[in-house]
Amino acid sequence: MPTMFCGEWRDESGCAEKPESLCQKPIEVEPKHYYNSDLIWQKHGFRKVPLSCTEIIKRKQIFEIKKIRTTDSQILLWHFTVSSDTEFSIIKIENDYEKIVRPKITLVSLRIPEQGSIICKYAIRFTNPSRFFISVRLQYVIELCSRKQHDCETNKYLELKFFKL
Incomplete structure (x- = not known):
């Protein structure tokens, strides 16, 4: 004291x-x-964070977003918020083999978005690990961008899917 x-x-x-x-x-x-969430996007040629998409992830469900790169130098950018505990990971897919690029972490980001970028075919996985009937509201933006500014591909080469654990 x-x-x-x-x-x-x-x-x-x-x-x-x-x-x-x-x-x-x-x-x-x-x-x-x-915190200025536009900065990482401005660094890669966007004026601000693009409009987000919304998904509801039910209990024990995985929501996967696949972005297919068209050049070796493309960068994967992400920005999301979630309403409850959610597992987030990034997986590199080559010849049907999966390699973890960003290990799975469990997080909640109600107020400040999770953001990042990585040079990238990657899959971004969001998993609702809840054993109870709690759905997760996910708001996200995922983009592929080349290292040259203003050469970003909004929702091109995008594949979304849900599956159960």
């Missing part, structure tokens, strides 16, 4: 505003601290 409240702890490191309080002064949140 801090000495300010009859305890024995003090912060002499200089981090605390008052050594006896163990507390720092709050930092005001300014617009420059906000």
Whole structure:
């Protein structure tokens, strides 16, 4: 407990505003601290995040999005939010062999979207691992883009499918 409240702890490191309080002064949140979800898209030639698609993933169901690259230098961009626990992974498919490119992680992203890019035929998998009757609302944008800016293919070479676990 801090000495300010009859305890024995003090912060002499200089981090605390008052050594006896163990507390720092709050930092005001300014617009420059906000997350800008358009930045990764602008980096790859888009003005902003494209309009998202929405899917409902039922319990123990997998939703897979396949994007087929047309050149070796294409980049796979993603942006999504989910309403409940969801497993997300990226799989590279070559000669019917699957290789994990981004390991499966379980996440919930209600407010800030999950985003990323990877040079890529890849499949993006979203799995609802719930054993209960909870569906997941997925809002997503998946695009293929060449390294040359403004050469992006919106929803070309796109294959969507659902299957049960």
